[in-house]
Amino acid sequence: MAFLRSTARHSTRALRSSFTPRKNILPRFVALSTTTTPITPPPRRPTAAQNAVALSLVVVAALGLFLTSGSPTVFADDGTNHAKLIPFQEVSRHNKKDDLWVVIRGEVYNLTDFIAIHPGGAKVIIQHAGKDATKIFESIHAKGLLESMLGPSQHIGTVDPATMPKLEPELTDDDIRMLINNKNKPPLGAMINLRDIEEVAKKVMSMKAWHYYRSDAEDGYTYRNNFAALTHYFFRPRILREVGQVDTSTFILGMPSSLPIFAGPAAMAGLGHPDGEKNIVRSAANGGILYGISSNASCSLEEIAGARQPDQPLIFQLYIAKDRKVSADVLKKVECLGFKAIMFTVDAPVLGRREFDMRTRIVADDDEQENAPPNSKGGVSATIDGYFDVDIGWKDVEWLQRQTKLPIIIKGIQTVEDCLLAAEYPGVKGILISNHGGRQADYAPASIDVLYELRQTHPEVFDKVEVYVDGGFRRGTDIVKAVCLGAKAVGLGRSFLYANAAYGERGVSKTIEILREEIVNCMQQIGLTSLSQARPEMIKYMERTVEPPKTSDYAQE
Ligand code: HEM
Ligand code: HEM
Ligand SMILES: Cc1cc2nc3c(=O)[nH]c(=O)nc-3n(C[C@H](O)[C@H](O)[C@H](O)COP(=O)(O)O)c2cc1C
Numbered sequence: 001m002a003f004l005r006s007t008a009r010h011s012t013r014a015l016r017s018s019f020t021p022r023k024n025i026l027p028r029f030v031a032l033s034t035t036t037t038p039i040t041p042p043p044r045r046p047t048a049a050q051n052a053v054a055l056s057l058v059v060v061a062a063l064g065l066f067l068t069s070g071s072p073t074v075f076a077d078d079g080t081n082h083a084k085l086i087p088f089q090e091v092s093r094h095n096k097k098d099d100l101w102v103v104i105r106g107e108v109y110n111l112t113d114f115i116a117i118h119p120g121g122a123k124v125i126i127q128h129a130g131k132d133a134t135k136i137f138e139s140i141h142a143k144g145l146l147e148s149m150l151g152p153s154q155h156i157g158t159v160d161p162a163t164m165p166k167l168e169p170e171l172t173d174d175d176i177r178m179l180i181n182n183k184n185k186p187p188l189g190a191m192i193n194l195r196d197i198e199e200v201a202k203k204v205m206s207m208k209a210w211h212y213y214r215s216d217a218e219d220g221y222t223y224r225n226n227f228a229a230l231t232h233y234f235f236r237p238r239i240l241r242e243v244g245q246v247d248t249s250t251f252i253l254g255m256p257s258s259l260p261i262f263a264g265p266a267a268m269a270g271l272g273h274p275d276g277e278k279n280i281v282r283s284a285a286n287g288g289i290l291y292g293i294s295s296n297a298s299c300s301l302e303e304i305a306g307a308r309q310p311d312q313p314l315i316f317q318l319y320i321a322k323d324r325k326v327s328a329d330v331l332k333k334v335e336c337l338g339f340k341a342i343m344f345t346v347d348a349p350v351l352g353r354r355e356f357d358m359r360t361r362i363v364a365d366d367d368e369q370e371n372a373p374p375n376s377k378g379g380v381s382a383t384i385d386g387y388f389d390v391d392i393g394w395k396d397v398e399w400l401q402r403q404t405k406l407p408i409i410i411k412g413i414q415t416v417e418d419c420l421l422a423a424e425y426p427g428v429k430g431i432l433i434s435n436h437g438g439r440q441a442d443y444a445p446a447s448i449d450v451l452y453e454l455r456q457t458h459p460e461v462f463d464k465v466e467v468y469v470d471g472g473f474r475r476g477t478d479i480v481k482a483v484c485l486g487a488k489a490v491g492l493g494r495s496f497l498y499a500n501a502a503y504g505e506r507g508v509s510k511t512i513e514i515l516r517e518e519i520v521n522c523m524q525q526i527g528l529t530s531l532s533q534a535r536p537e538m539i540k541y542m543e544r545t546v547e548p549p550k551t552s553d554y555a556q557e
Pocket of ligand 1: 174202207214355356359
């Protein structure tokens with residue numbers, strides 16, 4: 001029903017005309033390719049022969065003997081070795097399968113040999129033969145990929161900028177919608193709450209990016225239940241408590257935080273804003289909160305670390321690769337870069353079936369490969385299954401303890417039983433009750449309900465490890481409820497991505513400030529002057545609930 005309604009809303013023309021890559025996100029291995037170990041990603045649905053090609057590439061690249069393309073290096077007129085600028089007209093002559101140059105960020109590459117092993121297929125590259133492919137390349141590929149996957153001989157030189165053709169804007173319906181909405185968006189000062197910012201993001205983001213952020217698993221019951229469940233917890237406000245001075249600060253694993261919130265690890269902040277995670281890092285520093293960096297970040301770890309304020313602590317979120325050596329290297333690198341804790345995500349052995357995302361992809365697939373067999377699994381899941389380990393188990397928590405001295409947070413716990421198990425590991429200092437924002441198992445319980453059950457049945461766990469929670473928290477009241485039930489801090493995922501997409505760094509900072517005002521206000525209303533006074537007695541669970549406001553996310557569906 002939701003599907004029928006939503007597709008009816010979008011015109012077929014818009015569906016067909018907008019370019020949508022077959023997958024909406026880069027597989028996780030691309031982000032990991034920032035490690036020093038050369039990693040050549042496996043092609044999608046690889047055959048044995050393709051595997052062999054990929055493997056040989058790793059070996060060849062590691063030896064620094066990358067295949068030469070046989071193309072002539074362009075020398076300066078005076079016969080010296082100084083490469084001269086290449087006129088664009090020269091590039092456009094190499095526009096065939098067997099002689100194929102492209103311009104990416106002003107540099108000319110010979111991709112003749114590369115097309116056969118391009119993980120995204122030969123066809124897209126051939127379509128851009130002899131052209132400037134910067135825009136499409138940057139929209140899909142991680143920074144640093146060119147350097148890590150192409151050999152020096154494939155870099156022909158620099159294009160002469162004076163000869164570049166004027167950009168002919170090829171605007172899709174979606175581009176036009178975004179441009180108009182961006183121009184007309186309300187000023188940041190008009191944003192009163194997080195929903196306001198979310199609404200702006202929905203309008204100004206590309207269809208592809210917005211659907212990736214908003215996506216949830218299957219019918220979205222867990223996604224919506226995260227919001228719905230929160231409406232069952234009411235306060236028992238205390239009065240006459242002299243609430244003139246309110247302290248919202250706390251410590252998360254000993255790291256100071258000005259609010260009981262953190263920015264959760266959410267992939268691909270770059271889909272919303274070109275500065276990606278760097279904006280969130282800077283705003284987190286200004287707002288005095290922590291940020292967990294996704295394994296699948298758009299920016300490289302170096303860029304992210306470089307955007308930090310001196311002494312700003314950051315957390316790294318880890319997915320474990322099949323090849324443990326790769327993950328061990330990532331952990332070493334993260335420690336060297338000064339990250340302060342590891343958040344091990346355990347609720348995504350395989351990706352959830354995110355249908356908004358999948359349907360958008362299938363539309364593009366049909367356009368590109370008319371006779372392609374249906375891919376029931378979905379490209380992203382297939383690729384990730386090949387690279388990340390589906391067979392992760394409790395033994396890997398032990399493995400992780402051996403690999404790092406940093407405190408470990410287990411992210412993605414969905415039952416009280418697993419809270420108890422996780423708290424047994426000495427290296428585990430924190431547990432994050434989370435259902436990945438409803439993106440993994442549909443019908444996983446709302447995080448607030450698991451927190452409540454844990455508080456009721458095993459209050460001792462809160463003394464053993466720090467307990468955090470995320471999923472659907474959008475208001476200061478939501479956050480204070482969780483703190484009353486024992487959460488040390490609450491994570492927000494989509495809200496920071498949306499804010500970054502709508503208003504960049506200022507939007508992320510505004511999100512933190514709105515939450516600060518709401519948290520302070522809530523504490524004053526219910527009689528709290530510090531978070532240590534937030535107790536379970538201040539919460540009452542109500543079977544009955546009230547209609548959600550018409551503007552709220554889950555009310556719309
Ligand atoms: C078949 C693929 C698609 C599916 C299943 C789908 C699904 C949805 C759903 C369920 C919503 C509402 C979610 C909410 O309100 O929280 C939505 C909103 C939206 N979709 Fe799609 N969509 C698809 C393709 C597209 C395409 C191709 C475009 C643009 C060219 C697009 C642009 C939008 C926009 C701008 C919104 C937000 C505006 C609004 O609420 O009316 N969608 N989509
Ligand atoms: C004209 C230049 C290029 C174009 C138009 C292009 C386009 C694409 C497209 C459309 C995809 C599929 C994305 C998806 O399914 O979501 C892709 C994937 C990919 N491309 Fe490229 N690409 C280009 C050049 C390159 C180069 C030079 C490299 C390496 C240096 C590269 C490495 C990759 C990788 C690693 C993937 C991900 C594999 C996967 O999604 O399964 N591409 N590319
Ligand atoms: C677009 C998006 C990407 C995400 N990527 C990751 C990820 O790479 N690693 C991870 O552990 N969690 C990831 N998450 C889950 C978040 O860390 C968090 O659990 C969730 O967003 C919280 O729910 P909320 O969005 O309702 O606040 C992602 C969530 C979203 C929305």
